[in-house]
Amino acid sequence: MQEGKILGYKTINRDLLRGLFENPVKYWAIVMFLGLVVFIAVFAAGFMVNRGIGVTGLNRPVFWGFFITNFVFWIGISHAGVMLSAILRLSKAEWRRPATRAAEVLTIFSLMTAVLMPFIHTGRPWRLMYWVFPYDFSRGIWPDIRSPLVWDPSAVNTYLLSSILFVFIALVPDLAVVRDRSSGIRRIAYSVLSLGWRGTPRQWKLQAIAGILLSALILPVFVSVHSIVSWDFGMAVSVNSWHSTIFAPYFVIGAVHSGVSGVVTVMIFMRWLFGWEDYVRREHIDALGRLLIVIAVAWFYFFAMEFLFGIYGQEGDELATRSLQMFSAPWGWLFLAFIITSFFFPVPLWLFRNVRRSFLWMTITTISVNIGMWLERFIIIVPGLARKQVFTQSWYTYAPSPIEIMIIIGTFAMVLMLFLLFAKIFPLIPLFDIKEGQILTDEIKVGRRKVPAVIRED
Amino acid sequence: MKLSRRDFLRLASFSTLGAVACNFFDEREFVSQSPVQLPEDLVTGRDNWYATLSRQCIETEGIVVRVMEGRAKKVQGNPQYPTNLGGHSLRSEAGLQALYHPERIAGPLLRQGPRGTGRYAPISWNEALDHLRGHLQAQADRSRVLTVTGPLRGSMAHLVGSFADAYGARHVAFQPMEDAAYDHVMKDVLGQQTAPTFDFKNANYVLSFGADFLGTWKAPVQFSKGYGEFRQGLGRQRRGTLVQVDPWFSLTAANADTWVPIDPGKEGILALSIAHVIISEGLVPQERINQLTGGQGASALNAYAPEIIAQSLGVPPLHGSEPHEVIREMARDFAHNSPRSIAIGGANPAAHTNGAFNLSAIFALNFLVGSVGAEGGVVFNPPAPVPELAKTVPAASTGDWHRTVADISNGRTGVVLFRGVNPVNDLPADIGLRQTLNRDDIFVASFSSFLDETTEMADLVLPERAPMEDWGDDVPSPGPGFEVIGMQQPVVNPLPGMNPMGFADVLLQLSREMGLDGATPLNMPTYHHLLQDQARKIHALNRGSVQDADFNSFWNALLQQGGWWDRDATADASPSMPNIAEIASRDNELKIAGPTGGNTFNLIPFQTVSLADGSGANLPWLQSSSDPLTTVAWTTWVEISSLVADAIGLREGDFVRVEGANGRSFVAQIYHHPAVPPNVVGIPVGQGHTASLRYSKGRGENPLHIIGLPLEEETQSLAWAGTRVRIVPTGENSPIPKFEGIVPAFVPNQEEAIVKITRG
Amino acid sequence: MAENRKWAMVIDLDRCTGCQACVVACQAENNIPVNEEKDFLSRRAKQWIRIDRVWEGTWPNVKARFIPVLCQHCENAPCEPVCPVYATYHNSQGLNVQVYNRCVGTRYCANNCPYQVRFFNFHDPEWPGTLHNQLNPDVTIRSRGIMEKCTFCVQRIRRAERTIEGRDGEKVNDQSLKAGNFMPACVNACPTDTLTFGDINDPNSDVSRRARDPRHYKLLEHIGTSPSVIYLKKVDPNAPKEEAH
């Protein structure tokens, strides 16, 4: 069932490539503004590297704070891409089409942003080569592969590389379309990038197989990334409320929750910015809204279980952490805000068709989810450290410094800015996918029956 | 799956090969250990440990200093030195920072601007000494010269005394929170000229009245050494019991098995009450009782029966026992452990208008249980074996200081020399030394290494050598119960650019130049020679820890060991017997000064283990050591009972105005203290410096300035614990600098308690 | 490598008075920068050995307990496997060592140390003016961005091995360490002899003897860290009940 107009190929090309060939003032104003915010954040980060981690609000025992929270958050957002593209592609969900590339690109940029976080948060970022590149062969000094901080870069880099490949494979036919419409240096660049795409049946077949194969291969990576990120905490035997066996699936589903919400927000934003009313349609956000209900409920189940397991043992120090999380200021308020914004506010609303089909309401609810999910990570990470074990004299709290806040805001601006710049260079909605989607809905009358016009991907 | 024989053989051989290959690996390959060892980034230089004395507190400690390439690196206790036996306090460690402090004065300075503005010009030592000599020789009446030092012992006491006598000057010793009442009672009740020590090591029961002997009272390191053994010494019959009677939760109270809170100034009454129980219950032999009460027995003390006076002492019910039961139990335990039971008193009980009465009553208890001179009891110290070393100059009482300052303001003093003390800051403000010194007709010289408050008032600054750069000796007080002479030697030379001169050497040079060098010690060329001269007398004794036919070898061994001692040379215990009946009949009325009414509290000024009396407040290690109980550092705080603070709505870190007895007041932050009794506030001394020294200037306040001048009635020592203050909230709050974090109301459950407790 | 030594410490809580001498001794020996007021306010003060004060009860039956806490040199140290660069590892003498040059400052080890004894250099250390003359040449000064903690005064152990074993027929043991001032600085300073250091593999050492005291326990044993620091319980005859071990 498809709603909306049946558009000609020409219109599709014109509409979806408008971003590449036109320069609306609105667009550049936004990019400039984001650029400024990013610049401030880069300055703040430079200041921090220059002066030392002392410019943050970190302390003993809260050695990790906003940066690691933000790291986990962006890793979470990055799960949208694969979730939408791979799973939905494999499960042949039709409504995915306009969302896939936006989601994949969001994956790439949020991953890139995420890896920045642990990098700048270290005491001596310039020494990190020890860690990522075991170059110090001569004395046999290698990274310690027992450390989750070695697993992290492996998993994240694998995910980043495969996501880039994934986006690129899908991009090739569209690049050829752009190539055909551009001139001069741009044409040369696009020619190289489109790898001599001519649209022959063999090329289409190879492209389709590559897409499906990558979809299948990337899924385990997708699950592993956030599992491994969760082990940064799960492996820490000493921190109550971190050391939890349920963390891996709990984090993965949480990531999907925030990631898919993020994609919805971004899609509606693009629709507004580029005037894609015909491509991002109510039926799409309706379908994503239904998906979100399922994800959110699953996530909530894991959340509730994690909490239950935590308090079930009735260990004093574990209870101290949990009571801090829930009942003492400011954590209690943050906890309330988190649970409302991530679940009790959006999910009941999504049950209403009118909400799911309202662009305004979907924007509000999905942003709300991500506010909640950011807080969730914060509430997991900091109170656990603040109430570590029974050394009550070392218990403390944490408040971010302006430097940390600037950098965190900067990461949001950076992801959005990169996203917009990408839209300037590459078509954000896959042309071929939309066309293919239309073909799939084209019907031919055979006798009295209507049959699909082409055979499906498989 | 079907496995052919060929496949099976192939698999089997592979596994065998694998197993063999694995065995070739060093087993360490499988140990989770990094292949790198710790970088052995050791410096190859040689280090030496030199024995000397630490001069950071009144209790000198025998220390060894690690010296490497001409720089002192580390202070450690001298394990052989008989008082501190290798232990040391955190204060002696900071001697290194006094040595290498960036604000040490490099050489002599002459005042340029108006007095007190701190403008000085550097001059040479010759000029400086000419200047000083000029002023000394200009005095027609030589008693117009006043020499002010800290309490002195050993050769320094001998030298300064001889100089003052030869010249005709007056010599007064100053010590913040001086203890004239204690010295008086040692003479009066115990009949001792030298301070006694206490054999904690062998004691079974210690009853301490206010004496924070594990923190800052008298010789805390010497006492702590005994305390460790008192608790868990090898081969002890049983663990010693410590009961602390204290109006405030001192470090010693924190370590006591039982802490008995009491109203300030009532300690002596409680001691007599204990005496009453012991006597009336006949817990000690009757003839001793008769001896000590002049034959009156319990009747002399009837007014002090626990049932009669317990309610008036402010002792709360403890562990379910009523106050009079608590007192009875203390008395019985004290007597049953005789003679291995000690009663000591100091600090708070001494610092009241009835301080001498309190201490007399407390120390008399030792006679009652026969622990005076016994093992595990009160141990007397013999005087130094060489008469010249036996001289001491104890600190003058605050009453004396009042008169001395009056003498200055009456114009009866023309020259004041300050050495090693900072009375401008440390004397109660009501005495007004700062204003008194601020006049043109006197000449003030200071021998301090730092531009402290007193030195800022000086016309001439003659910076002394740091203790680690100078010679010296000491007869520890209290000693360990036998003859000890500690030796201090220079362990390093002053840094390049630093040009200090030893105080003793200045005096010797002045004596020579003014023709006072008729006899020893003033005829010695240097202090080093003087000390060697003294050492010859010790050498001649031919006994003790260092003996050698050859004097040079003897001298070297003396320095190497850090001193000389003779464990067999103990004091003959022939004390006078106090009369408890007489003590009981004394007027013990307590006068508490200061405001009364709402939100007023008894002020307990106290010394912390780091800053103590504040003489080292400019040393960063001392400022930055957190107080053991509150963990606060770098500031002055007001310890207030958390029950009271909650009731009047004060949060931790709230600024309150502390209004004193003399109309003065200051603002400080409060600390919610779960153990301070509701009727007192504790405020540490040691801060409140105004001189422009980077680590101490403008930090905190000195509570001794707001108490007025209450004096102990017999000895005129400062009754610093005898005033009330009013606490007025200011409405401001900020975090208090402390080491502990947010200690929550939530109490972790007992199985996970980090400090595990057992009953025996 | 020399004999099969395993360094350990016994801390007798019944002796400790909380006097802080050990804290400053460690500060002086190990070139720990001065903890300034702002370090206390931002909770970044460094005390490799700290005296935790635990309140018990309510006034007037209130107690303050003191416990010196330093790196427990866990045999199964949670701080070690999380370090991505092997900057903290176990050496063959039972020490948990910190290699400052390798540390990149992730602070993961500090999160995973249950005893909270790891300290991070949030800023570069400073010794104004001539104060640096006191610095111990045997101990590296840590720049910002580096984790640090108690080393059991490894520099003294190394110096002892070189000095003592350089002489003929002498061995590194309790006696020779004590005689040569090679005991850890905190142990040397303690005026109540609360701290005992030595080779726990030598059954005759002081530390082995004291570790056999029936009052012995280890901190947070349930986490499975197996610390090398052994505590002897505080004795309090007035304690409400005998505590389950």
Ligand SMILES: Nc1nc2c(c(=O)[nH]1)N[C@H]1C(S)=C(S)[C@@H](COP(=O)(O)OP(=O)(O)OC[C@H]3O[C@@H](n4cnc5c(=O)[nH]c(N)nc54)[C@H](O)[C@@H]3O)O[C@H]1N2
């Ligand atoms: N040596 C050995 N190994 C085994 C087995 C064996 O019998 N012996 N059995 C095998 C079997 S059958 C199983 S099922 C697995 C089990 O393996 P695990 O699932 O690892 O089981 P546990 O060690 O019991 O628990 C894991 C951790 O969960 C923490 N925990 C406890 N309660 C909670 C909670 O409420 N919330 C959170 N977040 N954490 C909690 C505990 O502190 C514990 O450290 O082990 C397998 N491995």
Ligand code: SF4
């Ligand atoms: S106490 Fe902490 S730092 Fe020391 S070895 Fe154990 S886990 Fe590591």
Ligand code: SF4
């Ligand atoms: S802070 Fe240093 S020692 Fe600790 S885990 Fe990170 S790199 Fe390793």
Ligand code: SF4
């Ligand atoms: S000494 Fe220098 S080169 Fe050698 S390991 Fe250390 S940092 Fe690296």
Ligand code: SF4
């Ligand atoms: S053993 Fe050494 S490094 Fe460790 S706390 Fe003691 S003095 Fe500090």
Ligand code: SF4
């Ligand atoms: S020096 Fe000894 S008594 Fe003092 S706090 Fe340290 S361990 Fe306790």
